Amino acid sequence: MVSEHFDILIIGAGPAGLSFARSLGRLPLKVLILERSSQTTLVEPPEDGREIALTHLSVNLMKESGAWQRLPEDGASPIEGAKVFDGESSYSLDFDRESADLEALGYLVPNHLIRKAFYEVVSSQANIEIRTESVVENVSTDAERGYVTLTSGEVITANLIAAADTRFSEMRRKMGVSATLKDFSRTAIVCRMEHSRSHQQTALECFHYGRTTAVLPMQGKRSSVVITVNSRDAHQYTEMSEEEFNRNIEKQLQGMLGEMTLLGKRHVYPLVAVHANQFVARRFALIGDAAVGMHPVTAHGFNLGLRGQATLAKAIESAITEGRDIGSEEVLKVYESTHMRISRVLYHGTNIVVGLFTHESVAAKLARKVTLRLANNITPVKRLITESLTESELEQPSGLKEMVQRLPGLPLPRFPLRGPIKQAAQVVSKRIPEKMNPLKRIGFL
Numbered sequence: 001m002v003s004e005h006f007d008i009l010i011i012g013a014g015p016a017g018l019s020f021a022r023s024l025g026r027l028p029l030k031v032l033i034l035e036r037s038s039q040t041t042l043v044e045p046p047e048d049g050r051e052i053a054l055t056h057l058s059v060n061l062m063k064e065s066g067a068w069q070r071l072p073e074d075g076a077s078p079i080e081g082a083k084v085f086d087g088e089s090s091y092s093l094d095f096d097r098e099s100a101d102l103e104a105l106g107y108l109v110p111n112h113l114i115r116k117a118f119y120e121v122v123s124s125q126a127n128i129e130i131r132t133e134s135v136v137e138n139v140s141t142d143a144e145r146g147y148v149t150l151t152s153g154e155v156i157t158a159n160l161i162a163a164a165d166t167r168f169s170e171m172r173r174k175m176g177v178s179a180t181l182k183d184f185s186r187t188a189i190v191c192r193m194e195h196s197r198s199h200q201q202t203a204l205e206c207f208h209y210g211r212t213t214a215v216l217p218m219q220g221k222r223s224s225v226v227i228t229v230n231s232r233d234a235h236q237y238t239e240m241s242e243e244e245f246n247r248n249i250e251k252q253l254q255g256m257l258g259e260m261t262l263l264g265k266r267h268v269y270p271l272v273a274v275h276a277n278q279f280v281a282r283r284f285a286l287i288g289d290a291a292v293g294m295h296p297v298t299a300h301g302f303n304l305g306l307r308g309q310a311t312l313a314k315a316i317e318s319a320i321t322e323g324r325d326i327g328s329e330e331v332l333k334v335y336e337s338t339h340m341r342i343s344r345v346l347y348h349g350t351n352i353v354v355g356l357f358t359h360e361s362v363a364a365k366l367a368r369k370v371t372l373r374l375a376n377n378i379t380p381v382k383r384l385i386t387e388s389l390t391e392s393e394l395e396q397p398s399g400l401k402e403m404v405q406r407l408p409g410l411p412l413p414r415f416p417l418r419g420p421i422k423q424a425a426q427v428v429s430k431r432i433p434e435k436m437n438p439l440k441r442i443g444f445l
């Protein structure tokens with residue numbers, strides 16, 4: 001039996017679902033969010049070890065929503081520089097805020113504070129209702145409306161249903177939307193650590209063979225540490241004593257941050273990336289990780305989710321202004337084509353980075369060294385990477401423009417790629433227009 005009807009129904013009150021609700025809050029719409037967890041969890045989300053590196057675009061979107069202003073004073077930590085190391089070499093690919101002409105490359109904010117801030121802004125909106133401890137069991141749509149069935153048996157309808165129910169989205173499957181999953185058979189172990197030396201607000205990414213250690217600067221002499229290893233070995237890092245763990249990280253960082261001390265729990269995340277092959281179906285849209293779940297190495301996951309929900313909200317706003325149906329195919333397709341264009345490049349680009357820095361063949365090691373040096377020494381390439389990571393140039397990255405303009409005249413040697421890295425590059429390459437394709441112009445393919 002149908003109990004109620006809404007304009008938009010959102011499944012999942014994670015950061016993507018909540019930020020989407022907030023974007024819709026200023027429109028004349030009746031919105032419902034259904035969330036499996038309890039209200040206590042939404043009001044005071046537990047720490048989950050994820051420290052989210054936010055780009056400039058995300059900070060601006062959070063400011064517009066009012067969520068940024070709700071973060072505690074010490075909630076956001078600026079990332080002023082970043083260094084990427086390969087193997088035992090002291091050579092690093094360096095980025096800094098001065099060369100990028102920015103106040104910071106990005107800002108590090110704990111995931112639980114982002115969730116809390118968005119919950120606070122959404123819960124004060126009169127046209128948005130949040131129902132907690134509500135588990136969606138089924139979803140379907142027809143030409144007129146979407147139907148959601150809860151485990152309680154209640155059926156709720158809406159003109160449009162948005163699923164933000166994690167990268168393993170059940171709703172995506174129930175709506176028959178296929179997705180490409182990539183299981184890296186690697187696991188991230190994340191924790192907070194205190195150290196005796198200052199991090200100078202600089203992030204460190206150390207790609208050692210078989211293991212990656214990333215250190216992201218928090219306030220004071222504290223950092224978020226992310227260790228990525230083959231899943232087979234992950235238990236070693238969670239089971240070793242705190243003392244042993246501290247010494248292990250000190251060694252991995254070659255003493256760069258001095259003495260290390262674990263603060264709190266070690267959290268474990270098996271790494272699986274997902275890209276839905278469609279973002280929309282009839283009266284249905286996927287947002288957040290349900291649309292694209294990224295490997296965390298390039299820190300694009302939530303940034304992309306925030307950007308995607310803003311795109312969908314904008315398409316809905318235009319439909320309302322023009323008197324069109326908010327759940328119609330033409331409205332949803334605007335979101336899909338815009339978001340697909342951005343997400344495919346980031347998704348496949350990130351997977352190339354993962355492949356490049358995890359393969360242990362001689363060719364991959366050589367490719368890493370060449371890549372770091374190329375990226376350090378070719379200004380447009382470096383600017384392109386900086387712009388992609390910071391999202392400071394929103395429409396058309398100037399690094400890409402400059403690089404493409406200069407490529408025909410560059411006397412570059414050819415660096416043909418091989419094996420899985422070549423396959424990944426070919427996938428990306430197919431999606432870039434021929435004349436814009438830097439991979440072909442440089443001679444990587």
Ligand SMILES: Cc1cc2nc3c(=O)[nH]c(=O)nc-3n(C[C@H](O)[C@H](O)[C@H](O)COP(=O)(O)OP(=O)(O)OC[C@H]3O[C@@H](n4cnc5c(N)ncnc54)[C@H](O)[C@@H]3O)c2cc1C
Nearest residue numbers: 012014015016036052053136165288289299300301302303
């Ligand atoms: C180690 C790590 C580091 C990361 N670092 C970064 C970073 O630096 N930068 C960045 O941008 N991103 C980062 N990310 C990614 C980021 O955390 C995710 O992109 C983001 O949390 C996804 O939010 P979401 O709302 O889509 O999904 P989730 O946070 O997974 O929320 C989904 C919600 O849906 C609810 N739900 C699910 N099924 C149902 C159902 N049937 N009925 C009702 N409710 C349901 C769940 O309870 C949950 O609350 C990182 C991720 C990891 C693992």
